[in-house]
Amino acid sequence: MDFLRPASWEEALAAKAEHPTAVPIAGGTDVMVEINFDHRRPEYLLDLNRIELLREWEVGEANVRLGASVPYTQIMENLRTELPGLALASHTVASPQIRNRGGVGGNLGTASPAGDAHPALLAAGAEVEVESVRGNRFIPIDEFYTGVKRNALQPDELIKTVHIKKADGPQQYSKVGTRNAMVIAVCAFGLALHPETRTVRTGIGSAAPTPIRAKEAEAFLNAALEEGGFWDNGKIITPSIAKQFADLCSAAANPIDDVRGTAKYRRHAVGIMARRQLGWTWEQYRGAGRTLEGAA
Amino acid sequence: MRVNFTVNGRPQEADDVWEGESLLYVLRERLGLPGSKNACEQGECGSCTVRLDGVPVCSCLVAAGQVEGREVVTVEGLAEFAKEREAHSGCASGACGTSIDEAKRWEAKPAQDSQTGEGVELSPIQQAFIDAGAVQCGFCTPGLLVAADEMLERNPSPTDADIREALSGNLCRCTGYEKILDAVRLAAARQGEAV
Ligand SMILES: Cc1cc2nc3c(=O)[nH]c(=O)nc-3n(C[C@H](O)[C@H](O)[C@H](O)COP(=O)(O)OP(=O)(O)OC[C@H]3O[C@@H](n4cnc5c(N)ncnc54)[C@H](O)[C@@H]3O)c2cc1C
Ligand code: FES
Ligand code: FES
Numbered sequence: 001m002d003f004l005r006p007a008s009w010e011e012a013l014a015a016k017a018e019h020p021t022a023v024p025i026a027g028g029t030d031v032m033v034e035i036n037f038d039h040r041r042p043e044y045l046l047d048l049n050r051i052e053l054l055r056e057w058e059v060g061e062a063n064v065r066l067g068a069s070v071p072y073t074q075i076m077e078n079l080r081t082e083l084p085g086l087a088l089a090s091h092t093v094a095s096p097q098i099r100n101r102g103g104v105g106g107n108l109g110t111a112s113p114a115g116d117a118h119p120a121l122l123a124a125g126a127e128v129e130v131e132s133v134r135g136n137r138f139i140p141i142d143e144f145y146t147g148v149k150r151n152a153l154q155p156d157e158l159i160k161t162v163h164i165k166k167a168d169g170p171q172q173y174s175k176v177g178t179r180n181a182m183v184i185a186v187c188a189f190g191l192a193l194h195p196e197t198r199t200v201r202t203g204i205g206s207a208a209p210t211p212i213r214a215k216e217a218e219a220f221l222n223a224a225l226e227e228g229g230f231w232d233n234g235k236i237i238t239p240s241i242a243k244q245f246a247d248l249c250s251a252a253a254n255p256i257d258d259v260r261g262t263a264k265y266r267r268h269a270v271g272i273m274a275r276r277q278l279g280w281t282w283e284q285y286r287g288a289g290r291t292l293e294g295a296a
Numbered sequence: 297m298r299v300n301f302t303v304n305g306r307p308q309e310a311d312d313v314w315e316g317e318s319l320l321y322v323l324r325e326r327l328g329l330p331g332s333k334n335a336c337e338q339g340e341c342g343s344c345t346v347r348l349d350g351v352p353v354c355s356c357l358v359a360a361g362q363v364e365g366r367e368v369v370t371v372e373g374l375a376e377f378a379k380e381r382e383a384h385s386g387c388a389s390g391a392c393g394t395s396i397d398e399a400k401r402w403e404a405k406p407a408q409d410s411q412t413g414e415g416v417e418l419s420p421i422q423q424a425f426i427d428a429g430a431v432q433c434g435f436c437t438p439g440l441l442v443a444a445d446e447m448l449e450r451n452p453s454p455t456d457a458d459i460r461e462a463l464s465g466n467l468c469r470c471t472g473y474e475k476i477l478d479a480v481r482l483a484a485a486r487q488g489e490a491v
Contacts, residue, residue: 001317003297025359029339032357036337038446045315049362096353096443158423181464182340232374287351 004046009053009131015046017133020155026054026069027101029094030110038292054105054160064166068105075104083164085120085171085190085263092116092175094182105159108144111151111210113156118145118211119190119203120173125165132156138163145210162290169193169283172277176269178246186261189249189273193281198222198231202274205267207253217248217274236287242275249274303327304373306481311359320344320355322363323370331438332479342466345439346370353445354465371438374445378419381449395404409458421445426431430477432470440466444480454480 006012016022022044025031035039048054054069057079064082066075068073072090076099080087086104093099093116107117108128126141139152146152171192177183182284188205200221202214224241225231250271252295255263299322318337323329324343325347333343337356346357347369355368358445371379418426421444431437440463447454447462454462459480468476 003315003359003362015342019474025362026360028357028359032318032359033338035359036318036356041316045359045361047362080454093343094339095463097342097345097352097465098357100351101353101357 001042002044004044004168005050006046006048007050009051009160009243012046012048012051013133013156015044015116015133016158017156019044019046020036024048024109024158026106026109027071027098027103029102030106048105048158061259062161062166064165066101066160066162068108068251071101071103072099076199077113082166083120083124085124085131085173085192086117086164088173089116089175089188090172092173092183092185099102102236103125108151108159108162109153111149111212113148113208114185114188114206115211116173116175116205118186118187119188119205120171121164122202122203122211122213123171123173123192124167125192125194125201126186127163128152128159129161129163130154130157131160134160136160142213143214146281148209150210165194167192168197169195170280170281172275174277176273184260187219187253187255187269187273189270191274191277191281193275193285195231195285196296198226200225204249204253204270206260207255207270209254212252212254214249214252214274217245217252221245221278237278237282242278245278246271246275297361299364301330301365302367304369304376310360313360315359317349317360318356319346319363319368322360323355323368329370329372329468331416333438335437340467341436341439342443342463343436343439345442345466347442347446350446352443366414369442371441374441375416375419375422377466379417382458393432397476400409402460419445419484421448421480424483424486425476425479426477428482430471430475430479434468436468440468440476444483448480448487450482454482454484 004015007014007134023042024046026048036214048069055069056067057070058065072093075090076087104117107115121141128144129138130138136241144152174192175185175188177186185206188204192201200218202218204212204214250267253267253270256268257263297313299313302307303307308327310322320334322333323332332346335341335343339354339357345352346355349366380472421441425431443466451458459477
């Protein structure tokens with residue numbers, strides 16, 4: 001095994017081009033487990049810890065540009081306002097020690113259906129900027145996950161920055177597990193209200209081969225909210241709309257039975273989380289998020 | 297490969313390190329620092345917790361090559377580390393500073409060894425663990441000490457929820473955690489009195 005230690009982003013891209021099989025290592029919280037347990041013996045490890053730009057973030061006009069290696073702890077502490085969904089999701093990852101090392105780039109690299117960043121990114125709306133010596137490209141988050149633990153990266157590419165839409169409304173994230181810390185999601189759900197575009201977006205984790213959006217549920221809810229004038233009148237969403245939304249979220253899930261839970265339970269839990277999060281976020285929107293001029 | 301880094305304030309050089317080796321392995325097997333424990337090697341138990349450039353991490357999940365040029369504090373150096381921190385803290389006004397006496401003590405410390413931790417007075421968190429009866433088999437203790445000490449550095453008056461959160465990455469199979477919580481509360485209270 002060789003340990004490659006590029007000092008700059010350009011060097012890292014050059015190293016990846018020269019050794020496309022090199023395994024990048026950022027926080028190491030996925031990679032090292034595999035090496036410790038002999039599940040993986042890469043020919044090259046490509047250390048990304050020295051690359052400053054991967055640990056930086058920038059809050060722009062419409063987006064947050066999040067470096068691939070920004071640890072979860074930093075997201076929780078510094079980006080709660082701009083990225084409330086991702087900050088909540090980050091807080092559910094493992095433990096402080098893991099959150100001090102692991103980050104979104106590694107979560108995307110592993111692309112596990114159980115990764116906690118994914119539902120939050122799907123709900124907020126994001127693009128993954130990847131780069132190689134050939135140039136860079138932006139991959140919409142919806143197109144990033146290509147299969148169980150597979151993503152859209154080419155062998156010579158590295159994840160540079162995740163461009164995430166700044167929250168323009170309330171966001172939520174929850175996951176089902178046996179306890180609060182150190183839990184891989186049985187299933188997870190994220191929801192974001194986007195009052196500027198009058199849309200709602202979702203993200204489902206651990207309930208399909210890849211993280212997914214519940215697109216039909218979103219379309220139904222967007223139409224129902226528009227039709228009822230809810231964005232303007234700020235009325236409580238009727239239980240029948242909420243139920244239909246939850247049912248469609250359940251239906252979007254395509255889970256399996258495994259040691260953590262049954263498919264039936266997962267589908268059920270996704271619906272419950274969807275309904276609750278819609279309630280919570282809508283309450284927040286009705287309250288602080290907008291001025292209820294003339295509303296009853 | 298060779299890895300150069302600082303452990304408990306001292307420059308160290310580890311030779312013949314395998315490229316896939318963890319920091320934990322280097323500490324225990326190459327540098328003779330068995331304080332950090334190896335229980336799971338998958339980040340679940342926290343018994344290998346050390347500080348890497350000040351940040352608590354599972355040393356079993358840090359690749360040895362990643363620590364090149366960086367600073368590590370292990371449980372062996374915790375007492376010394378806590379002492380230095382105390383010497384340098386509480387002086388935001390610039391009015392206090394290190395007294396002559398203290399300075400003298402700092403220069404001459406032949407009996408103290410930041411490598412093994414021997415000859416050094418225990419840190420407040422270590423003493424509190426003993427006083428509160430928070431140590432049974434002791435396997436989880438080093439990781440808990442490093443994690444608890446770092447929390448108290450950040451947050452001198454933690455709530456119970458803060459303590460639970462900060463220690464949520466550390467498993468103990470013996471104590472049932474109550475005594476551990478007691479110990480951290482005790483250390484926090486003593487820290488408060490000292491100010
Ligand atoms: C005890 C434990 C508990 C965990 N709990 C959770 C949890 O609750 N929720 C959760 O989502 N995850 C969990 N994880 C998994 C892990 O912590 C996350 O997936 C984390 O986000 C990985 O980030 P990292 O920087 O440590 O990745 P690494 O291990 O460094 O890398 C992970 C993968 O991404 C690739 N990679 C990393 N950076 C880049 C880049 N810039 N470009 C291209 N590829 C890259 C690597 O080659 C590798 O394939 C847990 C892990 C452990 C050990
Ligand atoms: S040995 Fe590192 S966390 Fe268990
Ligand atoms: S005292 Fe034995 S594991 Fe904690």
